[in-house]
Amino acid sequence: MDKKQSLDALAALSQETRLDVFRLLVQVGRQGLPAGEIGERLGVRQNTMSANLAILTQAGLIHSVREGRSIRYFANMDGVSGLLGFLMENCCGGAPELCQPVIAKLTCAC
Template sequence: MDKTQTLEALAALSQETRLDVFRLLVQVGREGMAAGEVGERLGVRQNTMSANLSVLAHAGLIRSTREGRSIRYFADMAGVQGLLGFLMENCCGGAPEMCQPVIAKLTCGC
C-alpha cells in the first residue's frame, strides 16, 4: 500500500458508521455478513449502509461476493495488512522489541 491508498483507507475509517462496519466484519471473520444483516446489526438504513460499504470497498478494506440476490461482505485482510504494513514500516528505529506489544495486540491480544 502506498501513501495515497493509506490516506484513502484512513479517510474511509474516519467516519463512525464505516469504522463500526469495518470492526464488525473483522470480528465475524471468514464467514462475513450479508449487507442487510450488517445494517440491522448496526441500526443503519439500507441506502446509507450501501454508501458506506462502497466507500470501504473502494478503500480496499472490505470485499464482497454475490450470493443470489444478496451480497456478503468480508474484511479484506490483505488490505488491512497493507495498511498496517505501511503504518508500521521501518518501525521502532531498528529496535524490533519495541514493536512486540503492538504485534501482540494485533494477534488476538495474545
C-alpha cells in the same frame, strides 16, 4: 500499500458508521455478513449502508461476494495488513522485518 491508499483507508475509517461496519466484519471473521444483516445489526438504513460499504470497498478494507440476490461482505485482512505495514514501515530503527510478526498477529495472518 502506498501513501494515497493509506490515506483513503484512514479516511474511510474516520466516519463512525464505516468504522462500526469494519469492526463488525473483523469480529465475524471469515463467515462475513450479508449487507442487509450489517444494516440491521447497526441500525443503518439500506441506502446509507450501501454508500458506506462502497467507500470501504474502494479503500480496500472490505470485499464482497455475490450470493444470488444478496451480497456478503468480509473484512479484507490483506488491506488491513497493508495499512499496518505502511504505518509501521520505518519502525524498529529502520528494520521493519522486526515488526512483521506483530502485523501478522494483528491481522490473523499467523
